[in-house]
Amino acid sequence: MSVSPLTDTQLHQYRTEGYVHLGLVMDEATLEAIREEEQGFRNRKLRADPALANQTVFASQVCHYAPAVRNFCTHGPHLSVVKQLVGADVALWFNQFVTKNPDADTGRSEFPWHQDNGYVAIDPPTNVTVWIALDDVDENNGCVYVLPRSHEKGLLDHRRKSEDNWHLTVPVEGEGVPAVLKAGEAVAFTGLTLHRSKLNHTDRPRRAFFIEYAEAGARYGRTDEAWQPVVDSPNTWVVAGAAPLPEDF
Numbered sequence: 001m002s003v004s005p006l007t008d009t010q011l012h013q014y015r016t017e018g019y020v021h022l023g024l025v026m027d028e029a030t031l032e033a034i035r036e037e038e039q040g041f042r043n044r045k046l047r048a049d050p051a052l053a054n055q056t057v058f059a060s061q062v063c064h065y066a067p068a069v070r071n072f073c074t075h076g077p078h079l080s081v082v083k084q085l086v087g088a089d090v091a092l093w094f095n096q097f098v099t100k101n102p103d104a105d106t107g108r109s110e111f112p113w114h115q116d117n118g119y120v121a122i123d124p125p126t127n128v129t130v131w132i133a134l135d136d137v138d139e140n141n142g143c144v145y146v147l148p149r150s151h152e153k154g155l156l157d158h159r160r161k162s163e164d165n166w167h168l169t170v171p172v173e174g175e176g177v178p179a180v181l182k183a184g185e186a187v188a189f190t191g192l193t194l195h196r197s198k199l200n201h202t203d204r205p206r207r208a209f210f211i212e213y214a215e216a217g218a219r220y221g222r223t224d225e226a227w228q229p230v231v232d233s234p235n236t237w238v239v240a241g242a243a244p245l246p247e248d249f
């Protein structure tokens with residue numbers, strides 16, 4: 001399958017609003033293969049911690065272990081559009097399954113407002129997150145909400161949600177816009193776009209997979225660390241173009 005190039009209007013929306021819908025990016029066979037890989041990670045995690053059955057299950061940097069995911073992240077039909085958003089030199093920088101189990105409305109499956117760069121900053125912040133629904137998602141089962149134009153605020157100061165919760169967050173007023181998607185469809189947003197997801201009120205898991213791509217020449221940094229080239233991170237792979245050679249190569 002192929003993904004239609006973004007029109008000038010869509011590119012303008014991404015630049016001004018901080019997000020854009022990409023439409024269908026995964027065909028049925030890929031979707032099935034990736035769902036099967038997700039199930040494998042989830043089963044393993046649930047065996048280790050049965051309490052996750054009514055919380056969100058995360059499986060990060062799964063490319064090494066999951067060939068269908070790896071093939072999609074490095075050769076998927078969405079990459080042409082990613083190049084439109086990031087530029088010719090693109091590094092696959094992060095990938096993660098996020099499976100929001102029904103939590104019986106206890107609040108444990110909420111993912112609070114944050115910018116992806118609030119966890120690990122990227123410089124320049126031209127990175128994009130491609131968030132792909134593996135199930136149909138809407139307001140009832142915990143779709144992602146984006147806050148239009150929030151990327152214009154720059155990198156915000158994120159704090160732990162609470163002492164016993166590892167999520168980082170910032171105070172936000174407003175609801176945001178729900179990204180209602182069919183399985184296999186994606187929304188793309190910038191590393192500075194505030195987003196969140198609410199509870200899964202259904203009785204079935206809400207499965208999603210997201211990928212972050214950065215400029216291959218970008219640097220990454222956590223608050224207490226010096227900037228490092230993105231390509232020096234062990235999980236990074238350049239999927240288009242090339243990274244610039246460092247001075248001391």
Ligand SMILES: O=C(O)CCC(=O)C(=O)O
Binds near residue numbers: 111116143197
């Ligand atoms: O998939 C979700 O519910 C939100 C996940 C998210 O925003 C993240 O992991 O950064």
